[in-house]
Amino acid sequence: MSNFNIFLKQGTCSYCNNSIVIQRKHSGENLCPECFQKNIEKNIYKTISKYEMLKSKDRIIVALSGGKDSISLLYNLNIIQNRTHNSKPIIALIIDEGIKEYREKSIKKAKEFCNKYNIEYKIISFKDKIGKTLDEIINMKRETPDYKYACNYCATIRRRLLNDGAKELGGNILAMGHNLTDFAETYLMNILYKRLDIIANQYFFKEENDEINQFYIKKISPLIRIPEEEIFLYANIKKLDYYPSHCPYREKDPIIRKRVLDFIQECKKYSPEIEFNLLNGFLELSKTLYYHRKKKNHSLCQKCGYPCGNGKICSYCSYLLEFS
Ligand code: SF4
Ligand SMILES: [Zn+2]
Ligand SMILES: [Zn+2]
Numbered sequence: 001m002s003n004f005n006i007f008l009k010q011g012t013c014s015y016c017n018n019s020i021v022i023q024r025k026h027s028g029e030n031l032c033p034e035c036f037q038k039n040i041e042k043n044i045y046k047t048i049s050k051y052e053m054l055k056s057k058d059r060i061i062v063a064l065s066g067g068k069d070s071i072s073l074l075y076n077l078n079i080i081q082n083r084t085h086n087s088k089p090i091i092a093l094i095i096d097e098g099i100k101e102y103r104e105k106s107i108k109k110a111k112e113f114c115n116k117y118n119i120e121y122k123i124i125s126f127k128d129k130i131g132k133t134l135d136e137i138i139n140m141k142r143e144t145p146d147y148k149y150a151c152n153y154c155a156t157i158r159r160r161l162l163n164d165g166a167k168e169l170g171g172n173i174l175a176m177g178h179n180l181t182d183f184a185e186t187y188l189m190n191i192l193y194k195r196l197d198i199i200a201n202q203y204f205f206k207e208e209n210d211e212i213n214q215f216y217i218k219k220i221s222p223l224i225r226i227p228e229e230e231i232f233l234y235a236n237i238k239k240l241d242y243y244p245s246h247c248p249y250r251e252k253d254p255i256i257r258k259r260v261l262d263f264i265q266e267c268k269k270y271s272p273e274i275e276f277n278l279l280n281g282f283l284e285l286s287k288t289l290y291y292h293r294k295k296k297n298h299s300l301c302q303k304c305g306y307p308c309g310n311g312k313i314c315s316y317c318s319y320l321l322e323f324s
Contacts, residue, residue: 022233025272033237040234044076044222051204053220054173056084061171061217063162064092064114064121066106068235069177071113071242073223077175078117089120093165093174095158096125098133099247106243113241124165126157132323138249140323150249151257153319160316166217178221181228184275185261187282192260197309199282200289215306227275 011020011030018032031039048054062077064070074092081087094110096103107123114121127133132140134154141147166174178186190198223231235242250258267274298307301314303321308314313321 021237022230026227026276036230037234037237040226040230041076043225044073045080047222047225048080048220051220053222054080056087058173059088059169059171060090060173060175061166061169062090062092062175063166063177064094064110065177066094066108066110066113066243067177068240068242068244069179069182069223069228069231071109071177071240072231072235072238073175073177074113074119075117075238075240077222078119091169091171092119092121093162093169094121094123095161095165096123096127097154097158098126098135099249100135102245102247105245109241109243116241122165122169124161126161129161130157130320130323134249137323146322149253149255151253151255154249156315156319163215163217171217174217174219176219176221177223179223179226179228179231180275180279181261181264183221183224183282184264184278185257187278188260188264189257192256196289197293199286200293202282203286203290204283205287206290212307224279225276 009020009023011023012018013020013032013035014030015035016032018034020030021033022031022036023029024031054060060077060081062070062074064074074090078090081090092110092114094107096107111121113119125133126137134150134157137153138150141153162174187199189195226234264275264278271277299310299312300306301308301317302312303317304314306314306316311318
């Protein structure tokens with residue numbers, strides 16, 4: 001992450017006379033460390049309120065990896081919950097995929113953070129839940145003709161374990177640390193692969209649906225209007241102790257997702273507002289698709305009973321069958 005420059009820059013803050021730490025190309029603002037940090041915290045607060053992400057009685061479960069995004073999110077949500085009268089304490093949910101060295105170190109940071117701020121946490125591992133670590137799955141599948149890259153297996157399994165783990169902890173909200181850059185990357189991937197059902201499902205103002213609610217917990221992403229480099233800057237200014245490295249599989253596998261991110265970063269040089277445009281485009285498209293597809297019937301997975309796209313078995317269960 002050393003490509004982000006966190007040293008003070010030339011110029012004075014748009015809101016006070018201090019030296020600046022960032023020039024925001026997408027808005028033209030110059031910000032000193034103090035104003036920048038307040039601005040990020042206000043952004044998180046306003047995002048929660050604008051998209052009606054939380055109610056005072058919610059039990060929030062935060063998906064915590066130990067990286068800069070989830071640590072910054074937990075830090076802020078914990079402050080918000082502590083300030084909210086009669087709120088329920090947050091619980092952090094840590095998924096241990098079983099990625100040698102990388103996950104061991106990031107979990108250590110996640111646990112230290114929770115202990116420092118007195119936040120309850122729970123760790124759920126791939127090994128305990130499905131009998132294999134991600135490393136074991138990759139070793140088993142890598143040389144086979146139907147190998148689908150680590151991220152495909154990992155994301156599908158982790159999503160289910162997070163969802164079910166959050167429900168078991170009594171949560172009704174699962175807070176994710178996705179920032180604007182992650183979001184733009186995922187949205188563009190969904191467009192490229194014509195995953196219109198996923199875009200429709202991500203609509204922020206979905207109506208309550210008891211049938212779906214019995215399976216899936218509501219997910220929120222309060223960092224969704226903050227670009228990745230600003231979360232990095234924020235976490236460093238606040239001196240939050242996070243694990244600074246990326247997952248090795250993301251670098252190793254020739255995944256399209258990585259190329260899509262490189263493409264967005266390249267576009268940002270010429271059009272700094274591009275990620276915000278993608279977010280705004282998503283908001284409109286997801287609403288249209290949601291209302292258009294609402295009446296579509298879901299089939300239920302024959303193994304786990306969860307709603308699944310077209311086939312008879314959901315992707316989580318079909319992976320479990322492959323690994324057994
Ligand atoms: S980069 Fe891919 S393999 Fe690594 S933790 Fe994320 S989804 Fe899993
Ligand atoms: Zn200032
Ligand atoms: Zn299933």
